[in-house]
Amino acid sequence: MMGLTAFSAFIDDSLACHVHNNRFSAHTLAPGLHKFSARADGKKQKKNIQTVDINLKAGEKYYLVIDVVDRYFAGSISLIEVTYNTAKKMFVTLKEETDCGL
Amino acid sequence: MKKAIAFIIAGILISSTILAQADTAKPATAKVYFIRETGFVGSLINFRAKINDSVVCKMSNKRYSIHDIAPGNYTFYLTTWDMPKNKKNGLELEVEAGKTYYLRMVIKQKFFENIIYYQEITENSAAPLLAKCKLEENCGAD
Numbered sequence: 001m002m003g004l005t006a007f008s009a010f011i012d013d014s015l016a017c018h019v020h021n022n023r024f025s026a027h028t029l030a031p032g033l034h035k036f037s038a039r040a041d042g043k044k045q046k047k048n049i050q051t052v053d054i055n056l057k058a059g060e061k062y063y064l065v066i067d068v069v070d071r072y073f074a075g076s077i078s079l080i081e082v083t084y085n086t087a088k089k090m091f092v093t094l095k096e097e098t099d100c101g102l
Numbered sequence: 103m104k105k106a107i108a109f110i111i112a113g114i115l116i117s118s119t120i121l122a123q124a125d126t127a128k129p130a131t132a133k134v135y136f137i138r139e140t141g142f143v144g145s146l147i148n149f150r151a152k153i154n155d156s157v158v159c160k161m162s163n164k165r166y167s168i169h170d171i172a173p174g175n176y177t178f179y180l181t182t183w184d185m186p187k188n189k190k191n192g193l194e195l196e197v198e199a200g201k202t203y204y205l206r207m208v209i210k211q212k213f214f215e216n217i218i219y220y221q222e223i224t225e226n227s228a229a230p231l232l233a234k235c236k237l238e239e240n241c242g243a244d
Contacts, residue, residue: 003125050230052226052227053226054226065221067208069139069140069141070141070143070211071172073207075141076141079227080206080221080223080227081223081224081226082221082222082223082224082227083222083223083226085193085195085222086193086221086222089193
């Protein structure tokens, strides 16, 4: 579902990447608290959107999956932080998003 | 002198008691959370949570369960009444004593079928999901 749509991923209210289906993007960030979110399209973050807040530590890697859950009338998009154990299985089939469409 | 010896013996007894308590306080198992918040698709069907071919839980939508599991290597996977063999989509996990693992059940629509599998997620992502779900107690019992 929604496989043709490029989702918009936001870091601290700024658009970080348009992520297509079966793609991933990597971002280098300064340590500290950052807010991550995603929506189906658009260049601005929605108000009242649920964010994933992570206090990043230097030298560590974090993996966020853009997830679609089917609801009764529409799908809801959210970010889920997964462990490396789950991410390494996903990387087998994913390609890197090179320019992120920005 | 006698007081000094009594003081030393008491000290040894207290420290050995504290060490013994520390040994018993160390958990011998890991906590594994199964979380199902899979939305509308397949919501009427129970998922059977299997660990190494044994059914440990029958899980409805918007539920979670907690399992104490001995350390070791396990394959966690999900089946349904119409998908009794699904080990190929299993999650292999080395479980360590004293740790907590959060396994989220995922249903993904493909062109002609749905696949169900586990995602190991962090506590950070598990917390809001757990808040939406109810605890399924004794979910392994028939």
